[in-house]
Every structure is written in C-alpha cells, then in structure tokens.
Amino acid sequence: MSKRIDVADLNVYYGNFLAVEDVNINIDAKTVTAFIGPSGCGKSTFLRTLNRMHEVIPGARVEGKVMLDGDNLYGSGVDPVTVRSQIGMVFQRPNPFPTMSIRDNVLAGIKLNNKRISKSDADGIVESSLQGANLWNEVKDRLDKPGSGLSGGQQQRLCIARTIAVKPEVILMDEPCSALDPISTLAIEDLINELKNDYTVVIVTHNMQQAARVSDKTAFFNIAGTGKPGKLIEYAETATIFSNPSVKATEDYVSGRFG
Numbered sequence: 137m138s139k140r141i142d143v144a145d146l147n148v149y150y151g152n153f154l155a156v157e158d159v160n161i162n163i164d165a166k167t168v169t170a171f172i173g174p175s176g177c178g179k180s181t182f183l184r185t186l187n188r189m190h191e192v193i194p195g196a197r198v199e200g201k202v203m204l205d206g207d208n209l210y211g212s213g214v215d216p217v218t219v220r221s222q223i224g225m226v227f228q229r230p231n232p233f234p235t236m237s238i239r240d241n242v243l244a245g246i247k248l249n250n251k252r253i254s255k256s257d258a259d260g261i262v263e264s265s266l267q268g269a270n271l272w273n274e275v276k277d278r279l280d281k282p283g284s285g286l287s288g289g290q291q292q293r294l295c296i297a298r299t300i301a302v303k304p305e306v307i308l309m310d311e312p313c314s315a316l317d318p319i320s321t322l323a324i325e326d327l328i329n330e331l332k333n334d335y336t337v338v339i340v341t342h343n344m345q346q347a348a349r350v351s352d353k354t355a356f357f358n359i360a361g362t363g364k365p366g367k368l369i370e371y372a373e374t375a376t377i378f379s380n381p382s383v384k385a386t387e388d389y390v391s392g393r394f395g
C-alpha cells in the first residue's frame with residue numbers, strides 16, 4: 137500500500153476554459169501534502185485529476201501525465217474505475233449513504249467495485265476500516281444503525297473508513313474539515329497523521345494552521361485574475377512555505393496579505 141504520484145505538464149480544461157495550467161509536481165509515498173491557495177485557483181480541479189474524477193464532468197479533459205508509481209493513469213487501456221479504487225477521495229461535506237447502515241456504508245465502495253466477499257471477511261474489513269478511521273469504539277455497538285445518525289465529524293470518519301475499506305494507495309481529501317467543529321477537526325487531523333503510515337495523503341485546505349499541522353509538504357496555487365488559469369506557484373517543505381518561501385505571492389498568501 138501507498139504509492140508516489142508524479143505529475144508532468146498537466147493542463148486541465150472545462151471545455152475551452154483552461155482552468156489549471158502546466159502543473160509539475162512529485163508527491164512521495166507515505167507523506168501528507170497540502171494544497172493551498174485562494175478560491176478559484178483550481179485546487180479542487182487539480183485534485184480531481186489525480187484520480188480521474190475530473191473527466192466525469194461533461195467537456196472536461198486533461199493534457200499531460202499523472203503517474204502512480206510510474207504508471208500513467210491516463211494511459212490507453214487504463215480503467216478509470218480501477219484508478220478510483222487505487223486513489224480514493226473524501227469530500228468537503230460528509231456524504232454517507234443516509235439510509236444505509238454504518239456497516240453497509242463502510243462496505244459500499246467494495247460493493248461498487250463488484251467484489252464478492254464472505255460475511256466473515258466483510259466483518260473483518262468493517263472492523264479494521266473503522267479502526268483505521270478512529271471510529272470503531274464509537275460505533276461498534278450500533279453497526280446496523282443508519283450512517284445519518286452520526287455526528288458530522290463521525291460521518292466524515294465513516295467516509296474515511298469507506299475509502300480505506302477498498303485498500304487504496306492514495307487518499308485525496310478536499311477540505312475534509314470545513315463542515316466540522318474544532319474538536320472533530322482535530323480528530324480528523326490526528327487521523328491524517330496516522331493515515332500517512334500506510335497511505336499517501338493529499339489534502340486541500342483553506343486553513344493555514346491545518347496545513348502547517350498536518351502536512352509534510354505544501355503546494356501553493358494561485359491565479360492571476362478571473363478567466364486566467366490557476367498555476368502551481370511554489371511547492372516545498374511545509375516549514376519552508378510558512379517560514380521562508382521563495383516567492384513573494386506565497387509569502388503574501390500565507391501571511392494573510394492577500395485579496
């Protein structure tokens with residue numbers, strides 16, 4: 137488990153609109169990488185290209201390469217469904233299936249991939265995934281209750297459990313804490329810190345303290361103006377980005393002197 141991602145010369149389009157231009161980035165296995173930058177600079181758009189979620193939008197396409205341990209995810213014959221099971225995604229709003237039980241929510245991704253599993257294998261996956269998401273102790277006595285009965289923070293950890301259950305190599309998270317209270321946010325941050333023992337994690341966040349707390353490396357994206365493409369401006373160790381960035385725009389953004 138856990139692979140590296142190397143992106144080369146990536147352009148991302150919505151129809152004719154070039155939303156993100158010429159990204160080159162190398163993300164090591166078993167690290168946490170934060171994507172930061174102002175609203176509209178293309179963080180979510182770029183993140184979605186990393187597991188081929190971008191192309192489900194009509195007219196959306198990419199140019200360039202995204203390599204998972206050297207294999208181009210956009211190579212001919214590569215199945216996007218397989219890509220999405222190797223590179224899982226957690227969204228801004230916790231999105232468990234509301235009427236499904238906690239147990240079935242954890243197993244939902246596996247069933248989507250058409251894998252048949254025995255009851256005892258399923259029980260094992262449910263327990264280990266919920267443990268991996270730091271949720272097991274809170275829900276082990278109510279696995280058959282609906283996922284919607286959990287708090288927002290618990291629902292987000294349930295979504296992380298669902299992502300872990302398919303045994304991905306990489307976990308992408310788009311502002312996973314923005315709908316959560318501070319305590320749940322810290323619980324997710326602790327969890328991210330543990331996840332990197334087993335997975336490569338990429339997180340989009342607007343919260344500078346969060347980026348500083350959870351990530352090893354930070355990528356700052358920016359946009360020159362409306363209608364212009366977003367670009368990767370600077371990518372370095374998180375401590376460097378926050379204390380000694382090389383680009384003025386990075387410094388302005390991380391110190392709050394922006395827009």
Ligand SMILES: Nc1ncnc2c1ncn2[C@@H]1O[C@H](COP(=O)(O)OP(=O)(O)OP(=O)(O)O)[C@@H](O)[C@H]1O
Pocket residue numbers: 150155173174175176177178179180181182193366
């Ligand atoms: N489905 C879409 N169709 C067309 N354009 C889109 C679509 N989604 C995003 N865009 C455009 O692409 C650009 C980048 O948007 P994106 O959502 O990736 O930014 P972001 O950095 O994630 O912003 P935020 O911090 O507000 O989430 C914006 O100009 C946006 O309007």
Ligand SMILES: [Mg+2]
Pocket residue numbers: 179180181310
């Ligand atoms: Mg976004």
